[in-house]
Amino acid sequence: MPNAQTKSVSDKPVIRENVNLAPLNTLGVEAVARRFVEIDHPNQLRQLHDDGFFDRQIPIVLGGGSNLLFLNRPDRPVLKMSVSGRDIEAREDGSVLLKAGAGENWHQLVKHSIEKGLGGIENLALIPGTVGAAPIQNIGAYGVELKDVFHNLTAFEIETGKFRTYTAAECNFGYRDSIFKRELKNQVIVCDVTLQLTKNAHDLNVDYKGLNDHLESKKISDPTIKDIFNSVVEIRRAKLPDPSDIGNAGSFFKNPVLSEEQFETLRSNYPEMPSYKVGDDEYKIPAAWLIEKAGWKGKRVGNVGTYKNQALVIVNHGGATGEEIYNHALKIQESVRNTFDIDLRPEVNIVGNES
Numbered sequence: 001m002p003n004a005q006t007k008s009v010s011d012k013p014v015i016r017e018n019v020n021l022a023p024l025n026t027l028g029v030e031a032v033a034r035r036f037v038e039i040d041h042p043n044q045l046r047q048l049h050d051d052g053f054f055d056r057q058i059p060i061v062l063g064g065g066s067n068l069l070f071l072n073r074p075d076r077p078v079l080k081m082s083v084s085g086r087d088i089e090a091r092e093d094g095s096v097l098l099k100a101g102a103g104e105n106w107h108q109l110v111k112h113s114i115e116k117g118l119g120g121i122e123n124l125a126l127i128p129g130t131v132g133a134a135p136i137q138n139i140g141a142y143g144v145e146l147k148d149v150f151h152n153l154t155a156f157e158i159e160t161g162k163f164r165t166y167t168a169a170e171c172n173f174g175y176r177d178s179i180f181k182r183e184l185k186n187q188v189i190v191c192d193v194t195l196q197l198t199k200n201a202h203d204l205n206v207d208y209k210g211l212n213d214h215l216e217s218k219k220i221s222d223p224t225i226k227d228i229f230n231s232v233v234e235i236r237r238a239k240l241p242d243p244s245d246i247g248n249a250g251s252f253f254k255n256p257v258l259s260e261e262q263f264e265t266l267r268s269n270y271p272e273m274p275s276y277k278v279g280d281d282e283y284k285i286p287a288a289w290l291i292e293k294a295g296w297k298g299k300r301v302g303n304v305g306t307y308k309n310q311a312l313v314i315v316n317h318g319g320a321t322g323e324e325i326y327n328h329a330l331k332i333q334e335s336v337r338n339t340f341d342i343d344l345r346p347e348v349n350i351v352g353n354e355s
């Protein structure tokens with residue numbers, strides 16, 4: 001790959017003013033960045049550092065813009081990571097390392113891995129966004145999370161201006177969570193990510209109910225990684241709106257995790273409630289079910305709505321402001337709290353209401 005860090009020449013980054021962010025966020029919210037810089041080579045981060053760019057304000061880092069909501073015109077500069085490059089390295093143990101630049105499109109990377117016969121990320125097909133954003137929230141779908149195939153990543157430390165490698169253990173991955181959303185928030189910028197994939201003897205994950213049902217309906221009993229990839233693409237296309245047709249940021253909230261006690265109380269009232277046991281005494285409840293039960297599925301209020309095929313997805317029917325979308329989310333939160341006594345937590349990053 002264009003091993004970006006060792007490439008010696010890179011153009012000086014151009015800082016632009018008053019850049020329209022609407023095409024750069026999948027919710028399609030209007031917002032203007034006072035200062036904007038696009039990075040297509042990691043060395044440009046060091047140049048910015050040496051020029052004092054990071055001294056005044058820490059930038060908002062933008063990947064595919066598929067997991068954030070701009071509440072208003074951001075004060076902080078916006079830094080778009082567009083570093084490209086892919087590299088495959090075979091290892092002695094038969095596994096393969098696939099390294100990709102932070103700005104690569106995630107789904108294109110999954111497609112590339114299938115074309116090369118590499119297994120491990122087929123369940124993560126069609127997740128919007130970039131490679132660099134994937135570890136931040138430990139993307140996951142259909143029984144697989146990024147952490148299951150993660151090898152390491154290179155990140156730029158804003159304060160020191162140095163590059164550092166983080167192993168899986170150092171990333172502290174959790175459900176849609178990592179150290180980059182917590183202790184290291186606003187401190188590092190992911191430059192590339194390396195995944196450890198299988199060349200042979202793929203470890204297939206077909207237990208997720210929706211995926212299993214879909215494969216059965218296609219009469220596929222011994223699926224290949226390509227079959228799984230195709231199934232996930234079909235399921236997602238049927239349930240989730242395409243941001244190029246209708247603005248959205250995927251699941252707006254995380255699925256809440258309840259203690260055994262909370263879970264039992266709720267189940268006695270709603271015996272039909274779906275749930276997944278996680279850990280010894282905790283249960284994950286689909287937020288989509290709670291939202292649907294609270295009466296929000298397919299509901300539209302002004303320019304904002306809850307998607308007709310998946311109640312966890314908030315959509316911009318056109319022209320919605322960040323604030324309108326945020327208020328819609330607050331109303332959903334409030335009604336789920338009133339109905340079930342459960343607090344939904346946003347999965348998307350809300351930019352503009354941080355301290």
Ligand code: EPU
Pocket residue numbers: 140141142143210239249250251252253254255274286287288289290292297309310311312347
């Ligand atoms: N359900 C409803 N109403 C709905 C949709 C779903 O009641 O409108 C119930 C059904 O019982 C269904 C269950 O919720 O079986 C789970 O639904 P689904 O399989 O669509 O998954 P999810 O829990 O809503 C999570 C991820 C998705 C990921 C899918 C598939 C989170 C926050 N979301 O959604 O990730 O694609 O599982 O693995 O964990 C994303 O993060 O942006 C995202 C789309």
